[in-house]
Amino acid sequence: ISVTDRLQLNTKLSWQCLHESHGPYEATIRQMLARKIGIGCPTCVSLRKLGSLASVSPELSRQWHPTKNGDLIPSRIAAYARRVVWWQCTNDPDDVHEWQASPSSRLPSSAHLQRLKPKECPFCRSAGGQKRVSRSNSLAAVYPGVALEWHPAENGTLTPDDVFGCSSVRYWWKCQRHGHVWLASCADRTGRHGHRSNCPKCWPEIYRNSVLKKDPSIAAQWHMEKNPLRPGQVERTDPQMMWWRCGLHGEFQAVVRDRFRETDPAGCPKCSLSENLSAPTISLASLHPKLFAELSAGNDQEDVTTISTVSSSKVSWTCLEYPDHKWMTTPYRRAFVGHKCPFCAGRFVHRTNSLRTRHPKVASEFHPTKNSPGIFSKVEKRFLSTPDDFTYGSNRRVWWRCSSGHEWQAPIHCRTSRSLPSGCPTCVNNLKKNLMVL
Secondary structure: OOOOOOOOOOOEEEEEOOOHHHOEEEEEHHHHHOHHHOOOOHHHHHHHHHOEHHHHOHHHHOOEOOOOOOOOOHHHOEOOOOOOEEEEEOOOOOOOEEEEEOHHHHOOOOHHHOOOOOOOOOOOOOHHHOOOOOOOOEHHHHOHHHHOOEOOOOOOOOOHHHOEOOOOOEEEEEOOOOOOEEEEEHHHHHOOOOOOOOOOOOHHHHHHOEHHHHOHHHHOOEOOOOOOOOHHHOEOOOOOEEEEEEOOOEEEEEEOHHHHOOOOOOOOOOOOHHHHOOHHHHEHHHHOHHHHOOEOOOOOOOOHHHOEOOOOOOEEEEOOOOOOOEEEEOHHHHHHHOOOOOOOOOOOOOOOOEHHHHOHHHHOOEOOOOOOOOEEEOOOOEEEOOOOOOEOOOOOEEEEEOOOOOEEEEEHHHHOOOOOOOOOHHHHHHHHHHOOOO
């Protein structure tokens, strides 16, 4: 439609900015005649008011795709533009990541969040935040041993190259030993939740013949950091080469079944067999000095240096970082299951890890009345109703009230997140309405 035609001033037309890379936009003739109030190409307006991507976030500008965005460059696009563009991550030269997203989706949306870093490459994110699979973070790449039991037919067209090793989605698996078929998530199979699962039908038989069940003294020398499996998951006849730790001479490698030979069993090359399995070499003090340092002085044992790594008797522990943290558990759970200080891990609340202590500003928005009588805790056997009763990383969903009087519900850990803490949704929406973002 020609502009010279007699049209009503409120008729909306399509216009083209002089910068062709900005693309077309719609506006009425009245708005275009009143350019002094800031109406025109919305991209140009946003660039003037909010700044370009190059000026607001040089870090994101470095991930701008050099070829797939045509003539568009970071200095010619608004920092909070909603236009979808191409990005490129070169953290891994052997596996260059490419994806599409708008600048606004990668930057914090509120002015008070400008101090936060922009969102990472979706392929390179930490295990808890991964969104896309690549050659470097797939199940086949990270856990090739588990990938061997991927069922070739029951998972459709999916392969171990198409899923994460930490995925919570359940897939079909086929046991290499007897061909058993079962469902399990990748996270359970790879031990993301602290325990690595195997074939449920073979597992009882494996455990009965495992290193842990057959000889706890040998299991005590199992290297928990360097071995992908635990001693209760490996049979004593296994031909794999595993890592072991001698209390006197440090680390060494040996085949599992060779350690159980009746004649001349393998062990620490610097020790004789009798020395290798003596009390000092399987004690907590020699194999796990960091854990031994956390043993409380008030334990009943006359000599704590003789406490075995595989002991199932509960003893008292004191956290080195916070001496007020004291708890009871067995050396076996600490050495083989990986239990840490329950207060530092957020399983129990303490004045050092409470919401009020760690995040006083967030705690000030804790609703004073709507969280009563509180949430009953089966662990602590009481009702939790104040910021002192919750850890700062709790999953509990509670009520909040901001300084403007808005009320809403949200999990505590979302409010205290390091990467992108949440706030009052009403205040955020009001702020967005006042920003001209594309």
